[in-house]
Amino acid sequence: MKQPVTYTLYHPKWYRRPMSTYWWTKRWRYLRFILRELSSISVAWTVILLLLLINSMGDEAMYAGYLDWLQSPWLVVLNAFALVFLLFHTVTWFNLAPRAMAVRLRGKRLPDWAVAAPNFIAWAVLSAGVVWFVLKGV
Amino acid sequence: MEVHSHDVLMIGGGGAGLRAAIAIAEVDPRLKIAVASKVYPMRSHTVSAEGGAAGVIKPDDSIDEHIYDTISGGDWLSDQDAVEAFVNEAPQELLRLEHWGCPWNREADGAVAVRAFGGMKKKRTWFAADKTGFHLLHTLFQTSLKYTHITRYDEWFVTRLLHDGERVQGVVAIHLMTGRIQAILAKSVIICTGGCGRVFPFTTNANIKNGDGMALAYRAGAPLKDMEFIQYHPTGLPFTGILITEAARAEGGYLINKDGYRYLQDYNLGAPQDKPVLRSMELGPRDRLSQAFVKEFEKGRTIDTPYGAVVHLDIRHLGEKLINARIPFVRELCLKYENIDPAKELIPVRPVVHYMMGGVHTDIEGATPLLGLYAAGEAACVSINGANRLGSNSLTEILVFGARAGRAAAQFALEAAPPDSGMLAQAEDEERRLQEVFLHKTGGRESIAGLRGEMQTVMEKSVGIYREEKLLSEAASRIAELQERFRDIVITDHSHTFNTELTAAVELSYMLDVAEAMVACALNRTESRGAHQRTDYPDRNDEKFLAHSLVVRSGDGTPQVSLLPVTITRWPPAERVYGK
Amino acid sequence: MAETIVLEVARYRPEIEAEPAFENFEVPCRPDWVVLDALNYIKDAIDGTLSFRWSCRMGVCGSCGMMVNGEPKLTCATFLTDYLPGPIRIEPLSNFPIVRDLIIEMSDFMTKLQGVKPWIIRNEDLPVSQGEYRQSPEQLETYKQFSMCINCLLCYAACPVYGLDQHFVGPAALALAQRYNLDSRDEGEAQRLEILSEHEGIWGCTFVGECSVVCPKHVDPAGAIQQYKLKAVTEWFKSILLPRGGRD
Incomplete structure (x- = not known):
């Protein structure tokens, strides 16, 4: 049993509010932050996938096994999830870039979009490159 | 203790x-x-x-000019x-x-920038935007x-x-x-x-x-x-009394009445120009501008609002860019509290105790x-501000x-x-007084807010921009009566922790003393000078009143006023001239 | 237009109560009234014991920050009519101990502010007789935003990191440290870095970003902290890669 604290004259009795474990459900922006943090798991997962891919290359049987594994329904669902979170991760971080980098040109701070845009452009160019590379092989 | x-x-x-x-x-x-x-x-x-x-910093300015502006602005009541x-x-x-x-705001070369201000003949006001x-x-x-x-x-x-x-x-x-x-x-x-x-x-x-x-x-x-x-500052927002800085006029804002007319030209403050002219029109001293407002009101040329008559401050012609760079707070306050954008709309203003x-x-x-x-x-x-700062x-x-x-x-x-x-004995007496008069007090009939409100109404009515004998005498007895009624104050908060009712009560007692001193001094000064304008004594009287009012509390608690001559060194009293 | 609106005000009287509870007050809902006006109405006309801090009523002294319907706000700049038909829930700022009613204990912030050395540090002071330090409008603009902090503590109330770990230096103090770091007149960055690069300094921040959202003066503390992290990392790399003395 917790004893209630009694007031002693001239001694302030402060009340400290406990912070709920579920504080991140209180506001959409907090939840978005938690999701952004969680999305790094998708990033890690994608890295593992890529490492497995690299490991299987050069060995026909292993590569075929890897592709088979990729086509299993639960993995397709998992990767779909991962893709959504990856996109979320990318977009949120790119949008935060202007906050972390105050880029100045001739003494004037560049507007946020001007700092964020190159990230998105680089992303689009790289993605296009990958698509071109993949489709070329078809 | x-x-x-x-x-x-x-x-x-x-x-x-x-x-x-x-x-x-x-x-x-x-x-x-x-x-x-x-x-x-x-x-x-x-x-x-x-x-x-x-502060004098620019080469075109001089110490003597700042002194003269201050002394003439203070209607020669400043100690020189x-x-x-x-x-x-x-x-x-x-x-x-x-x-x-x-x-501080800066010039392109990195030196401190200065702006114009009311009653100043040179630009010498250092500023950090309008904050x-x-x-x-x-x-x-x-x-x-x-x-x-x-x-x-x-x-x-x-x-x-x-x-x-x-x-x-x-x-x-x-x-x-x-x-x-x-x-x-x-x-x-x-x-x-x-x-x-x-x-x-x-x-x-x-x-x-x-x-x-x-x-x-x-x-x-x-x-x-x-x-x-x-x-009285001439430009406060109605209801809230939030200040719209003089810098709005120094940057080129106009004061206009309900007809869109720059009425200050009718009050011996110079002729209107497009660009601000130092010590002229909107850059005249605050006492003159507030008095001009009252005259406009009497002529029926102000605009009525639920919170009293107003005139308009027009800064639209300055453009959004200058407003954002030099007076951003003006815009912020207007948007927030009046829901108007001064880059596009007129700002309602009225004189406000400042x-x-x-x-x-x-x-x-x-x-x-x-x-x-x-x-x-x-x-x-000290006094450097004399009769008008x-x-x-x-x-x-x-x-x-x-x-x-x-x-x-x-x-x-x-x-x-x-x-x-x-x-220490004195301190213990004070502790007992605070406990008896406030902290442990029960009963009483007068509310803090009620007394405070009455005091404020009396003061606004009688010690406003224009004053007269009759109203001032009335105010003196009203404030004395409020002092008496204060003894019967109700205290509902007997807590020791952050008791803001206790502080409000003590603050009210401070204000009543200050109000009493103000009224006594205003009654005693039978002349008009700077911010003290008596309709029954409209002229400045240097013979009798080139002197400070000193007020002390006498044995029975009533204020007693005497005069102390102003220190005059190099600037003999002269007429205050603006707009020339 | 509704005539009145109900305020659910958090009350805590430490001398008689064990914990806070809400009390409802019905107040006039006038179009130009802010939450603070309503609180003053309660204090003057209904209950003189209601306790809260306030002063300037123009959004610059930073006294009257409270939680309004769960969001940290300056109550002098929060209009009643934006919350029609009500009720409006008023609580003391989150993440701070409550002293009484709507008053929080804020000495923790004062200690932390002093800790980040928020003043100009010079190796050698220029005598006043030599005039001002030259600072171009561009140099002024570099730190101006971070100098706008009014210490209202809304950012601390919005920061879950501070809520979970009271040792975290927190948004406003870090932004003010950065304000001096970026000032062309200051040479104290190295001194401040020692304090700020501790775990509870900049690295405590996980970039939730809520501090910048609630800041009434658009100071962007979150931005200040991330910029500082970037700077700290760059400095660290420099110290690894460049031989001693090669650093600036």
């Missing part, structure tokens, strides 16, 4: 108090310094000052030796602030944190000066957090509590501006000076007639005279004997 001891104690942690504290720390690092404030220092009302701080010291020390004080990190007071206060406060031996009593509310009739030796204060009533002894005490605008219903002043320090000094027997000189020229009587070093008691800033009256002189004043009072109080403390033991 717990007792604290220091060498020098500041009451108030605004611009003047902090500047004084730093000055003392620089005189002798061994001095034990304390700052007691009823709010955290960065909440002090210095924070609300907007337009700027005057004080003004001279003030103007001479102003630039170095502002430079010191620059060295401490104040974000100069905010930046000045935070710069001072943050710099003061460097001096770890400055003890701060944050949220301690001072209720009494401890003194033996000749020398002040400390204070009694309530620590709001715990409710403890304690003595803070000090060899010298500096009052830096600011003004008393809350005596009036419609004011730019913050809730904390209750004339605390003026009343404390007055009760201890120190004279107050020139209490009839209350400045500043107290009077205050605790001090000499040029900030010393009061009571030994060990000093005052600086708006709480003090020029905009942007007050921020500089808190620096110059804050530092001067600090140095003088430090010197006094270095030589003075420690406080005597009799002070």
Whole structure:
């Protein structure tokens, strides 16, 4: 049993509010932050996938096994999830870039979009490159 | 009772108090310094000052011109030796602030920029956009944190000066957090509590501006000076009383009546030009502009609103870019509180109680007639502001005279004997008084808000922009009656923890004392000068009244007014000429 | 237009109560009234014991921050009519101990502010007689935004990191440290870095970003902290890669 604290004259009795474990459900922006943090798991997962891919290359049987594994329904669902979170991760971080980098040109701070845009452009160019590379092989 | 001891104690942690504290720390690092404030220092009302701080720095300007502007602006009631010291020390004080990190606006070459201001013949107002007071206060406060031996009593509310009739030796204060009533002894005490605008219903002043320090000094027997000189700022937002800085006019804003006419041209303030002209029209002194408003109202040329008559401030022609660069706070305040965009719409404004020229009587070093008691800033009256303060002189004043009072109080403390033991008995008496009169009081019929409201109504009606004998006499008896009724006040909050009803009650008692002194001085001055305009005595009378009003509390508690000649050195009284 | 609106005000009287509880007050809902006006109406006309801090009523002194319907707000700049038909829930700022009613204990912030050395540090002071330090408008603009902090503590109330770990220096103090770091007159960055690069300094921040959302003066403390992290990392790399003395 917790004893209630009694007031002693001239001694302030402060009340400290406990912070709920579920504080991140209180506001959409907090939840978005938690999701952004969680999305790094998708990033890690994608890295593992890529490492497995690299490991299987050069060995026909292993590569075929890897592709088979990729086509299993639960993995397709998992990767779909991962893709959504990856996109979320990318977009949120790119949008935060202007906050972390105050880029100045001739003494004037560049507007946020001007700092964020190159990230998105680089992303689009790289993605296009990958698509071109993949489709070329078809 | 717990007792604290220091060498020098500041009451108030605004611009003047902090500047004084730093000055003392620089005189002798061994001095034990304390700052007691009823709010955290960065909440002090210095924070609300907007337009700027005057100091001669540009090559086209001169010390003599700043002196002349100040003296003529003050309608020759300023002490000229004080003004001279003030103007001479102003630039170095502002430079010191620059060295401490104040974000002054700059010219392209990196030099400090200056802007025009009302009643000033040259551009000499240093500014940090239109949040100069905010930046000045935070710069001072943050710099003061460097001096770890400055003890701060944050949220301690001072209720009494401890003194033996000749020398002040400390204070009694309530620590709001715990409710403890304690003595803070000090060899010298500096009052830096600011003004008393809350005596009036419609004011730019913050809730904390209750004339605390003026009343404390007055009760201890120190004279107050020139209490009839209350400045109305011509441009406050209706209802809230939020200040729209003079800088809006200095940057080129127009004041227009309901017909869109720049009415100031009818009041001996010059002819309208497109661009602002120094010491002319909208850049005339505040007393003249506020008086012109009343005349326009009488002619029926103002605009009626639910919160009284207004005129319009027009800054649309300045353009969004200049507004955002030079007076962004004006736009922020209008958007937030009036829901109008001044880049596109007219700003409704009316005169609003803004500043107290009077205050605790001090000499040029900030010393009061009571030994060990000093005052600086708006709480003090040195006097450099005379009968009407020029905009942007007050921020500089808190620096110059804050530092001067600090140095003088430090010197006094270095030589003075420690406080005597009799002070403790006095402090215990004060503790008993606070408990009997407020904390443990039951019964009563008068509400704090009710009495305060009545006082404010009386003051606005009788000690406004124009005054007359009949209303002033009525006010004197009304305030005396309110003093009497105050004894029957209701206190519902008997808590020791952060009792804001207790502080509100004590603040009301301070304001009643200050109001009483104001009315007495206004009654006694049968002439018109600066901010004191008597409809029954419309002319300035230098023969009789080239003198300060000094008011002391007599034995029976009533105010007693006498006159003290103004110090005139090189600038004999002349006519105030604007717009020429 | 509704005539009145109900305020659910958090009350805590430490001398008689164990914990806070809400009390409802019905107040006039006037179009130009802010939440603070309503609180003053309660204090003046209904219950004189209601306790809260306020001063300037123009959004610059920073006294009257409270939680309004769960969001940290300056109550002098929060209009009643934006919450029609009500009720409006008023609580003391989150993440701070409550002293009484709507008053929080804030000395923790004061200590932390002093800790980051928010003043100009120079190796050698220029004498005042030599005039001002030159600072171009561009140099001024570099730190100006971070100098706008009014210490209202809304950012601390919005910061879950501070809520979970009271040792975290927190948004406003870190932004003010960065304000001086970026000032062309200051040479104290190295001194401050020592304090700020501790775990509870900049690295405590996980970039939730809520501090910048609630800041009434658009100071962007979150931005200040991330910029500082970037700077700290760059400095660290420099110290690894460049021989001693090669650093600036």
